[in-house]
Amino acid sequence: MSHAPDPHPDFPSGARPGERDAAPPPSSSAPEPENRPRSHGHLPVLASAEPDPQMAVSLRGLTKVFGPGTSRSKVAVNRLSLDVPHGAFYGLVGRNGAGKTTALSMLTGLLRPTEGRAMVSGIDVWGQSRQARHAMGVLPDGMTFFERLSGRQLVTYAGLLRGMDRDTVAQRTDDLLRAMDLTNDGGTAVQDYSAGMRKKIMLAAAMVHAPGLLVLDEPFEAVDPVSAANIRELLQDFARAGGTVIVSSHVMDLVQRMCDHVAVVDDGRLLAAGTVDQVRGSQSLEDTFVELVGGRTQVGEGLTWLSPR
Ligand SMILES: Nc1ncnc2c1ncn2[C@@H]1O[C@H](COP(=O)(O)OP(=O)(O)OP(=O)(O)O)[C@@H](O)[C@H]1O
Numbered sequence: 001m002s003h004a005p006d007p008h009p010d011f012p013s014g015a016r017p018g019e020r021d022a023a024p025p026p027s028s029s030a031p032e033p034e035n036r037p038r039s040h041g042h043l044p045v046l047a048s049a050e051p052d053p054q055m056a057v058s059l060r061g062l063t064k065v066f067g068p069g070t071s072r073s074k075v076a077v078n079r080l081s082l083d084v085p086h087g088a089f090y091g092l093v094g095r096n097g098a099g100k101t102t103a104l105s106m107l108t109g110l111l112r113p114t115e116g117r118a119m120v121s122g123i124d125v126w127g128q129s130r131q132a133r134h135a136m137g138v139l140p141d142g143m144t145f146f147e148r149l150s151g152r153q154l155v156t157y158a159g160l161l162r163g164m165d166r167d168t169v170a171q172r173t174d175d176l177l178r179a180m181d182l183t184n185d186g187g188t189a190v191q192d193y194s195a196g197m198r199k200k201i202m203l204a205a206a207m208v209h210a211p212g213l214l215v216l217d218e219p220f221e222a223v224d225p226v227s228a229a230n231i232r233e234l235l236q237d238f239a240r241a242g243g244t245v246i247v248s249s250h251v252m253d254l255v256q257r258m259c260d261h262v263a264v265v266d267d268g269r270l271l272a273a274g275t276v277d278q279v280r281g282s283q284s285l286e287d288t289f290v291e292l293v294g295g296r297t298q299v300g301e302g303l304t305w306l307s308p309r
Contacts, residue, residue, distance in 0.1 A: 041264060041272025041292050042279050046081055053122030056213055056244035057084035057107060062116035064102050064268075076102040078268035079116070084246060084261070086121075086212075089239040091255035091276075092248040093285075094265040095293055100248040101141045101217055103265065107246075108138045108215050120213060134162070137206035139199075141217035141248075151193065151201040152177065152186035158205035169208065176204035179234055181227050195222040203231065214238065216247045220254065232258055252286035266293045 051058035062080040067073045077099040084090050094100050105111035107118045109129050118125040125132040146154055155176055159169035177183045180200040185193070190201060199222055206214060214235070220228045235245050236258070249255050255262055256276055262285065263273040271292045272279045280288045 041288070042274045042281075043270065043272060044083070044274050046083060051117050051119035051124075052083055053119060055083045055119070056086045056088065056121055057082070057090075057246065058119045059083075059103075059107065060117045062103060062106055062118060063114050064099075064106060064111065065114045068114065076268055077106065077113075077265075080265070080268070080270050081116075082263055082270060082273055084244060086244055087239055087242050088244055088261045089236065089259045090244070090246045091259035091262040092246060092265065093250070093252065093255055093262060093289060094248075096250075098265045098293075099268040100265060102268075104215055104217050104246070104248060105140070108136060108140075109133055110138070110140060134209075135211055136213040136215055137209065137211040139203050139206045139214075139216040139219055147191035148189055150187050150189055151182055151197075151204075154190055154201055155204045155208050159208040162209040164209060172208050172210075173204075176207060179230055180204050181230065196224060196227065199223055200227060200231070212242075213244045214246070216245065218249060219247055220249065220251070252284070252289055256280065256285040264289060264292050 046052075046060075049060065051060050059080055059082045062077055063075070064077040065073060065075050080099075080103055092100050092104070102111065106113045106116075107120075107125065109125050109132055112126065120132050120135050123132045123135055146157065149157065152173055155173045156169055159172060160166070164172075173186075174183075177186050180203065182197065182200060182204070185197060190198060193201065199219065203216065203219055206216070216235075219231065219235075223231065235247075239245050239260075247255075247259070259276055261274065262276050262279050264271045264279065272288075276285060279285070
């Protein structure tokens with residue numbers, strides 16, 4: 001077992017005033033809840049305290065405090081440091097509220113970190129945000145934009161906004177609609193799409209400019225099994241061709257089968273990271289996950305009133 005060194009305490013340039021003044025997140029010596037082991041999972045040793053420009057993604061000390069200085073202050077992500085190599089298919093797993101969406105939002109430039117740095121292929125996400133945005137395709141959690149556009153228009157505009165020429169955009173839009181099984185719904189307004197269809201059209205919009213990095217928050221949520229298998233294959237081909245994929249998911253079995261790397265977060269902290277085999281050892285990823293995060297409750301004993309009489 002190895003542990004990550006202390007992350008670099010840098011602030012990103014231009015951090016919001018007030019956030020700098022926030023009470024620091026609990027130190028690693030703060031007491032942990034009893035049922036949670038202090039990260040005994042596999043943690044890689046990071047080569048440097050600074051983000052590594054050779055990596056597809058390099059995070060150092062990424063931290064988000066919501067409501068700093070208030071009684072409702074919440075450390076959603078706590079000094080997260082992680083390297084994602086080029087060509088990796090990286091799963092990010094954690095319980096509800098573990099900090100996955102917050103971490104991915106900081107990595108993709110949607111949410112400004114309180115502390116820490118994020119780099120994508122050597123580009124500082126917060127220092128060079130325009131270049132960083134161009135380098136990645138992002139599927140944010142639960143967000144849809146431009147709902148009045150049809151699915152085809154949404155993907156087309158996503159391509160045109162990235163500066164692509166019309167013919168290439170038209171060809172790729174056709175290909176993506178087919179891959180997502182949305183060809184027949186291409187003319188329907190996104191506001192009339194089901195949850196799974198929205199997810200797929202947003203995924204298509206994230207991929208149309210063929211970025212080197214895809215950051216996908218819960219890409220399979222509400223997606224039917226046939227479409228999920230198609231998307232999985234498409235993402236695996238993308239990673240095999242040298243692209244990098246980061247997906248968050250709650251489905252351990254899927255992550256174990258689909259991803260080659262995995263990071264486990266809980267309460268904003270990184271508990272384990274590495275190849276799926278390193279992290280899970282000789283047991284399933286699901287068993288490893290439950291062991292790492294703890295917290296199983298005796299539901300039956302707590303809800304005796306639920307028993308049918
Ligand atoms: N805008 C916000 N203001 C205050 N607290 C927030 C905000 N967004 C998230 N949080 C809190 O930060 C923590 C992490 O939330 P986050 O959405 O990142 O978790 P998650 O791992 O993505 O969860 P899930 O799997 O349920 O989607 C949670 O405790 C959440 O309540």
